[in-house]
Amino acid sequence: MSEAATLTAETIAQFLQDNPAFFDEHAELFSSLKVPHPHARHTLSLGERQILTLRTRNKELEWKLSELLHNANSNEAISDHVTLWCTHMLAEQDPQRLPQRVVDGLRQEFRMLEVALRLWDLPALTDERFQGSDDMLQAFVAGLQKPYCGQEGYLPAHEWFDSKPGSVAMVPLTHEGRSIGVLAFAAEGAEHFKPDMGTTFLEILGKLASACLSRLNYAA
Structure with missing residues (x-):
């Protein structure tokens, strides 16, 4: 050849x-x-x-x-929105108003999303609207290593929102190593919160909300 x-x-x-x-x-x-x-x-x-x-x-x-x-x-x-939300929480002097302040602030800054909050193991919490006494909910949240993003999550939580969500994000809240609640977001679109999406921003929101709401562990 x-x-x-x-x-x-x-x-x-x-x-x-x-x-x-x-x-x-x-x-x-x-x-x-x-x-x-x-x-x-x-x-x-x-x-x-x-x-x-x-x-x-x-x-x-x-x-x-x-x-x-x-x-x-x-x-x-987004950074500007979070900063403004934090300033509102820091300015609140009444710990009992903090749960509503957390939710209202997030709704104001992220208007395309619905926001819900459930708390437990905070002795000073008196507002029943935010109390999450469901053992299955607490077990689900305690098992989260990071925020859940997807179309299901804890299905009963879908009833917290005004309309059936296309997708949800559920952010665990912790204080001193123990679970104290969950911050939930709902979006109309099924692809808004996806299982493979990054959760760093949601984790930051969770840490900020946890630090703020931990005041209900000590308030009179």
Whole structure:
């Protein structure tokens, strides 16, 4: 078998990579060689094809940059919402009003979501609307290692909301290593809270709410 017969696209590509001066030494080939157009039936010179490739890559980079800027702006807006929510909780002097303050603040800052709160093992809590005496609920929340995101969660919790949710997030609340409640969010869309989504932001909300509501462990 001749050496020419063993040539493959891979060996030719490797040769060109290993010999970058090839087209300098054969400039007339570079200008005359034609390759298929990626989006049409006619052909292009190698130079035109390279320019087209660079334009495509440039457009992809522009889209990525736009996405990064959008995410940065979105994260900044979320940070502002959380900061404002925290200032409202810190300003509340009456611990008994804290559960409603937590819920109202989150509803105000995240208007596309429904918010619910259930608490337990907080001796000073007197507002029955927020008391979660359901043993099965407490067991479900105590078993969460991180916020639950999905279409089900603890199904009876769906009744806490004005309308049947498409998806829910259930954030466990803890104080000094023990479970004290759950912060629940409901969205209309089935894909809003997904099992594979990141939960860092929800965990931050849970820690902030837990620290705030722990005052009900000591209030008179």
